Amino acid sequence: MDCGATVPAKGNAMHKPQLVADNTKPAETRAADKPALPSAPYDPTPRERAALEAQEARRKARLPMVRFKTVVDDPAAKEVTFDHPDFDTACALLRESLATADSIFTAGIVNQIGNIGIQGGADPDAQGLNFAMSLVTGIEPQDQIETMLATQMAAVHIATVAMARRLNHAKTPAQLDQNEKALNKLARTFSAQVEALKKYRSKGEQRVIVERVNVEAGGQAVVGNVSSARGHRGGS
Numbered sequence: 406m407d408c409g410a411t412v413p414a415k416g417n418a419m420h421k422p423q424l425v426a427d428n429t430k431p432a433e434t435r436a437a438d439k440p441a442l443p444s445a446p447y448d449p450t451p452r453e454r455a456a457l458e459a460q461e462a463r464r465k466a467r468l469p470m471v472r473f474k475t476v477v478d479d480p481a482a483k484e485v486t487f488d489h490p491d492f493d494t495a496c497a498l499l500r501e502s503l504a505t506a507d508s509i510f511t512a513g514i515v516n517q518i519g520n521i522g523i524q525g526g527a528d529p530d531a532q533g534l535n536f537a538m539s540l541v542t543g544i545e546p547q548d549q550i551e552t553m554l555a556t557q558m559a560a561v562h563i564a565t566v567a568m569a570r571r572l573n574h575a576k577t578p579a580q581l582d583q584n585e586k587a588l589n590k591l592a593r594t595f596s597a598q599v600e601a602l603k604k605y606r607s608k609g610e611q612r613v614i615v616e617r618v619n620v621e622a623g624g625q626a627v628v629g630n631v632s633s634a635r636g637h638r639g640g641s
Contacts, residue, residue, distance in 0.1 A: 470542060471499045475531040485519065485531050504546040514556060521560045537563065550605065558598045565591040 449457060474488040489495035500511050515534075518541055522533030540559035546552040568591055572584040 468502050469498055471495050473531045473534050485534060502542045503552045505549050510549055514552060518556055521563055554602055561591055561595045565595060
């Protein structure tokens with residue numbers, strides 16, 4: 406790059422030469438010739454930094470997710486496989502994220518989750534499988550029943566969003582009515598699934614939360630299940 410002629414400083418022939426700008430070039434060219442200065446790293450605001458720290462803590466608290474990729478060895482056939490350097494490690498991580506030690510259950514449920522995530526065709530879809538798998542593992546199932554319920558919840562969620570899209574593109578009153586009813590049914594089903602998961606995780610226990618209790622002088626307050634046995638009148 407031509408940076409112009411150099412001239413020695415006056416009174417000192419050994420002085421480091423100075424650069425003389427070449428004003429014969431257009432201003433745009435001279436600006437482009439200047440080396441770009443490295444930009445300073447972004448300094449997050451206090452609120453952003455707090456959010457970044459919370460995100461890092463959330464990431465560390467979760468199990469590592471096994472991702473999938475599509476391999477095309479034959480143009481006529483696609484194969485979805487682990488995107489992991491070690492097959493056995495990937496299998497173990499997958500089973501743990503699905504809360505099971507059963508490889509047969511794992512193979513079957515992954516196949517079902519893959520069918521949920523297929524987008525726009527019948528070919529295996531690694532992107533759709535990864536998304537559907539993230540829905541299931543994000544619920545953090547604790548056993549196979551919760552994994553099955555989480556899979557159903559993922560299916561209903563994807564169907565709900567797809568139906569919402571169909572509702573937005575309805576052309577006739579009949580289509581609008583039909584899609585609206587289907588969307589409402591799916592939304593209610595998802596809510597019922599959430600409640601079923603909460604109930605299963607609580608093992609059917611009922612909790613009573615008492616925020617304030619007033620007890621007069623000489624009285625007693627009892628919190629909990631109270632049962633009393635009554636005598637039979639006229640019994641022997």
